[in-house]
Amino acid sequence: MRPLTATIRLDHLRHNYQQARAAHGDKTLAVLKANAYGHGAVRCAQALADIADGFAVACLEEAQELRAAGIANPILLLEGVFEAGELQAVDALDLWMAVASEEQLAMVEAAAPAKPFNIWLMLDSGMHREGFLPQDYQAAWRRLEASGKAGKITKMTHFARADEPDVPMTFSQLEMFDAAMRGLPAGEESVANSAGILCHPRAQRNWGRVGIALYGVTPLPAGVGQDADLRPVMRFASKVFGVRELGIGEPIGYGDNFVTHRPTRVGLVACGYADGYPRRASSGSPVRVDGARSRLIGRVSMDMLTVDLTDLPDAGIGSEVEGQRAPFRPADPAAAHAAAEQRRQQSGGGAGAATG
Incomplete structure (x- = not known):
């Protein structure tokens, strides 16, 4: 037989989760999307079930696989649902879900769940991939509250460049997030991804979300952020x-x-x-x-x-x-900013145009 092997070291996985949770200082979701980054979602979930605060996956199919394997921990659908028919399974399997668009919000409002959903409401703080814009976020939050379909609403956002410590965008996103939350009732928040957990103490809110670091890969340049003693899984x-x-x-x-x-x-x-x-x-x-x-x-x-x-x-x-993993080679922040400025000028946006 071909002598190629991929060995998954579940003891390293448990170690990395414990390190990330300690660095975050509060509850932390272990991200198992894409078959646990190719490591085997069911086996990884089983190895973490007794210590993990919860898991996060991309979509319903991934959550169904974990529930079928007997995983009882909270499971968050990071991409929410794609059509209204999925909400029945979300309800039956007691899943948490992100709501990041007007379409998803309308699906929730029209649903008839047996019990209110646990919803993570996404703010677009500058990544411009998904989420409600700051000027629309509070209205979305209040619609969820008024619908009676949300038993709990966790406020969340996602960083675009947290793995580049010298780039100020992460601080701008944090400021935008905090500004958008002012005036809303107190509640749990989730901001930090792997890089946020390891490098940005201000991002360490109620829930962390550890993805790539869970598998032993730091997203940060050498010598930057907390020494999490990560071990390759x-x-x-x-x-x-x-x-x-x-x-x-x-x-x-x-x-x-x-x-x-x-x-x-x-x-x-x-x-x-x-x-x-x-x-x-x-x-x-x-x-x-x-x-x-x-x-x-x-x-x-x-x-x-x-x-x-x-x-x-x-x-x-x-x-x-x-x-072996190649050494991390961070981008040159000055060059990146210069390139972005050139693109804005070429597009006619001027120096003050918004960037993402």
């Missing part, structure tokens, strides 16, 4: 099944985008983009061969990739190759 490994020696000036793989600059010993590995390894991973991306650091050389193929064995004389056919 997935171990992605394969083996070398072919070795060849190439001289100087020899191309490797599709496109000849890597050419040897010294006599090079190349290992052929049973793993490619069809297996989930990034097709765009560039030469130099880190890997470990029998525990020693090496690098990818040449373009990733569908079911194969090539690694540099030149400095690893003991490595060869059968050597284990483990994927």
Whole structure:
């Protein structure tokens, strides 16, 4: 059989959740959307069920899978419902749901649930992906309250650039969120995603939502934010099944985008983009061969990739190759702002135009 394995370390998952919750300082949802980021939603939920305050998924189908597996923790539908017919299942499965649009709000108002819904009302504080605009938010909140269909309303928003600590947009979003909530009755709030939990203390409200950090990946540059001691949950490994020696000036793989600059010993590995390894991973991306650091050389193929064995004389056919996360390279904030300003000027918006 092909020697490619993805090992899910559930003890690391539990550790990461506990670290994120401690960093947030209050209740925290473990985000299990997209099959728990490819880690297996049911097994991850079962591993966290005794310690997690609740889970978050994208849609009803994902929640149904967890309930069918016996998961009784609160489950939030981050995208809410897509049509009114789903509300019956939301009611029957005792799910929480986001409401982020006029259409979703109207569905709730027209529903006849057996008990009031637990609703998380989304504010668009600048990401401009979903949510009510600040000038419309309080009216939406009061419509929910007047409908009698909402037993509890949690106020929420989502950050666009919390993983870029030097970019001021997160602070602007927080200010916009707080301003939009003034005058509404006190209630629970949810603002912080993984980057917000680790880097923005002002965002640590009643409910955190830990996504990528749950699986052991910090979204922040090295040395920034809290040291959460995150541990990678997935171990992605394969083996070398072919070795060849190439001289100087020899191309490797599709496109000849890597050419040897010294006599090079190349290992052929049973793993490619069809297996989930990034097709765009560039030469130099880190890997470990029998525990020693090496690098990818040449373009990733569908079911194969090539690694540099030149400095690893003991490595060869059968050597284990483990994927490693590349170092975080933050964007240059000044360059990003300059590019955004140029786009605004080109679109005729002027320097004062709103950005998202």
